Amino acid sequence: MTTVTQGLAVVDVQPVCCTPISAAPLDRATAEGLARLLKAVADPTRLQLLSLVAGTQAREACVCELTEPLGLTQPTVSHHLKVLVDAGLLTRKRRGPWAYYGLVAERFDDLRTLLSTP
Amino acid sequence: MTTVTQGLAVVDVQPVCCTPISAAPLDRATAEGLARLLKAVADPTRLQLLSLVAGTQAREACVCELTEPLGLTQPTVSHHLKVLVDAGLLTRKRRGPWAYYGLVAERFDDLRTLLSTP
DNA sequence: CCGTTGCATAGACCTTTGTCAATCCGAGGG
């Protein structure tokens, strides 16, 4: 189980999936792990955030660039970004006073593999 | 907007997605539609249901085959199946006293397309 | 026609979650 540092708290990252949903009947524990990953994406605000980040030149953006197009408060945006980081879908790098969030393409590959049908 | 009949109620089916999340910044309405689709998959019980259906020979199963491996009551299983049908991920066909639920592969294709990264 | 069997629906309960206002922390700049 890998871990990642977010501020001072250390948060668990899901043990990656990588097998199609049809490969074998999912046991409850595995299903709960995958559901946590999918839940991170299954929110309109977070989809918009991912879309905005993916649309940038460098595939990364800071909070200040994201809060206005969404019309939400800064704490709310920070909260959603944390959810995405904890799920392994975004990375967070501090540069000066700003925090830059970047896409993790491999994590999206995992999701696509999971959702492939026989 | 297509509709589907589930018992007597007529339920909306999401207008399909089919463009990668990075294609253009998502407006709120589109994001909410896509989130509804993803939420249907983002639940451990429903992932197990999809896995069980996908694992069968004919890619379909009736409720009686699904309720026992999950250890949940029949109404709960029926509830989750309805959510998946409403999202367009499963179809429902009555054959005699049984209701058979089958995978909709195209809907999973939509999800994979949505989650592709640049 | 009545009973049984498989499934759907309704309602209640508790947990999870998205949002905000308020506050705190960290990095620079005078």
Added chain:
DNA sequence: CCCTCGGATTGACAAAGGTCTATGCAACGG
């Protein structure tokens, strides 16, 4: 050292969602 600015954290609150029990409904067999 203090002030400012970008972000993170906390706590509160309302809304959404998963599960159950109880009940309703359709199809079929005597």
